[in-house]
Amino acid sequence: MDVPYNHQQLLKQAFDSLRPPLTELLRRLNPDWVIYDYASHWLPAAAGRRISCAFFSLFTAATISFTGAPGFVDSRSRAEDFTVAPDWVPFESDVAYRLHEITKYVEKTEEDSSGPSDQIRFSVAMEESDAVIVRSSPAFEPDWFDLLDRIHEKRIVPVGFLPPVTGEESDEGGSAVWGEIKEWLDEQRVNSVVYVALGTEVSLTREEIAELAMGLEKSGLPFFWALRRDAAAMLPGGFVERVAGRGIVYTEWAPQVKILSHDSVGGFLTHCGCNSVVEGLAFGKVLILLPMINDQGLNARLLAGKKLGMEIPRRDDDGSFTGDSVAATVTATMVEESGEPWRSAVKAAKETFGDGEKNDRLVDNLANYLQDMKMGLCKKTI
Numbered sequence: 019m020d021v022p023y024n025h026q027q028l029l030k031q032a033f034d035s036l037r038p039p040l041t042e043l044l045r046r047l048n049p050d051w052v053i054y055d056y057a058s059h060w061l062p063a064a065a066g067r068r069i070s071c072a073f074f075s076l077f078t079a080a081t082i083s084f085t086g087a088p089g090f091v092d093s094r095s096r097a098e099d100f101t102v103a104p105d106w107v108p109f110e111s112d113v114a115y116r117l118h119e120i121t122k123y124v125e126k127t128e129e130d131s132s133g134p135s136d137q138i139r140f141s142v143a144m145e146e147s148d149a150v151i152v153r154s155s156p157a158f159e160p161d162w163f164d165l166l167d168r169i170h171e172k173r174i175v176p177v178g179f180l181p182p183v184t185g186e187e188s189d190e191g192g193s194a195v196w197g198e199i200k201e202w203l204d205e206q207r208v209n210s211v212v213y214v215a216l217g218t219e220v221s222l223t224r225e226e227i228a229e230l231a232m233g234l235e236k237s238g239l240p241f242f243w244a245l246r247r248d249a250a251a252m253l254p255g256g257f258v259e260r261v262a263g264r265g266i267v268y269t270e271w272a273p274q275v276k277i278l279s280h281d282s283v284g285g286f287l288t289h290c291g292c293n294s295v296v297e298g299l300a301f302g303k304v305l306i307l308l309p310m311i312n313d314q315g316l317n318a319r320l321l322a323g324k325k326l327g328m329e330i331p332r333r334d335d336d337g338s339f340t341g342d343s344v345a346a347t348v349t350a351t352m353v354e355e356s357g358e359p360w361r362s363a364v365k366a367a368k369e370t371f372g373d374g375e376k377n378d379r380l381v382d383n384l385a386n387y388l389q390d391m392k393m394g395l396c397k398k399t400i
């Protein structure tokens with residue numbers, strides 16, 4: 019969290035230096051399977067042919083489908099090409115980037131200091147795997163799972179949402195910190211508080227922070243805003259004092275899961291990172307969508323299409339938004355009658371995202387699959 023986004027490639031560079039010791043470890047342990055993330059795209063090569071490799075996608079089935087499909091020529095090169103569904107998507111779909119979300123990636127000129135770009139890491143990690151495990155569920159995105167099955171010649175195994183745990187099972191959020199936050203939340207009305215948090219990688223500009231602050235102030239609703247200290251330093255003068263009592267700006271690592279599990283929280287203004295989305299929906303909170311980087315725009319479209327969240331309107335070219343549009347989206351989703359379909363949709367989705375037993379069944383399926391196919395039997399030869 020403390021590594022600025024523009025220095026993140028250094029983490030990958032450091033990570034790559036694990037290749038020799040990991041290769042040695044794998045040779046010694048000789049496991050049946052290795053499960054890996056996209057950054058270690060070299061793991062299948064390190065594992066060799068005797069160990070099976072499963073790429074674990076933290077991204078949705080829709081995002082993986084949007085990213086590419088073997089057997090289809092990907093002729094996309096301009097930013098505009100990524101603002102529509104790609105050729106291999108056979109059904110109507112809004113899942114695509116907005117111009118402002120993709121331009122910075124397409125026009126990127128600086129080299130990746132770690133060597134391979136994230137895109138290359140991702141596609142090699144997918145291609146070289148024997149199976150792809152997806153942290154999602156066909157109950158949420160049936161069309162996208164069907165499509166993945168059709169376009170990839172390897173097993174695609176949904177593992178469910180791995181919903182968050184609270185209470186004694188969770189050690190998150192030291193008790194003193196949580197005690198104070200809980201005390202404040204206990205004083206608020208049920209479903210009245212907006213929890214605002216933009217994950218671990220997003221950096222807002224001064225203007226974006228000011229508009230967001232103005233919108234929250236104008237909404238008149240109680241809010242709890244987890245904002246890194248460096249970003250909080252850019253808040254407009256007098257804001258914290260004006261909202262005192264009604265709004266909290268919290269500059270430490272927030273116990274997000276515990277906060278979202280509290281009954282006073284009704285909505286979650288989120289950047290649409292996959293973990294936050296699961297955490298919010300597992301507790302039935304309506305989402306207010308402010309995607310900023312990576313897959314977040316695609317997640318926002320997928321969620322908005324299912325009325326699980328409402329996007330804060332922004333200019334297509336530069337992504338700017340106003341405090342008024344923040345306030346209007348927050349109040350619509352949280353309290354106005356027009357937001358009722360969104361509030362009902364998240365209640366209905368709570369089971370899919372949060373039900374432990376339902377999700378555990380998918381984990382069991384995965385475990386059975388790994389057992390059945392162990393010892394390299396699933397190496398695809400087609």
Ligand SMILES: O=c1ccn([C@@H]2O[C@H](COP(=O)(O)OP(=O)(O)O[C@H]3O[C@H](CO)[C@@H](O)[C@H](O)[C@H]3O)[C@@H](O)[C@H]2O)c(=O)[nH]1
Nearest residue numbers: 076217218219244271272274275291292293294312313314
């Ligand atoms: O003060 C904080 C801040 C964050 N969190 C937790 O940190 C996680 C953040 O995860 P996520 O919501 O996925 O955000 P990012 O870490 O910013 O997401 C990165 O990783 C995701 C996939 O894992 C992608 O979907 C995003 O685009 C990418 O930016 C969540 O579990 C939060 O509960 C806290 O508990 N307290």
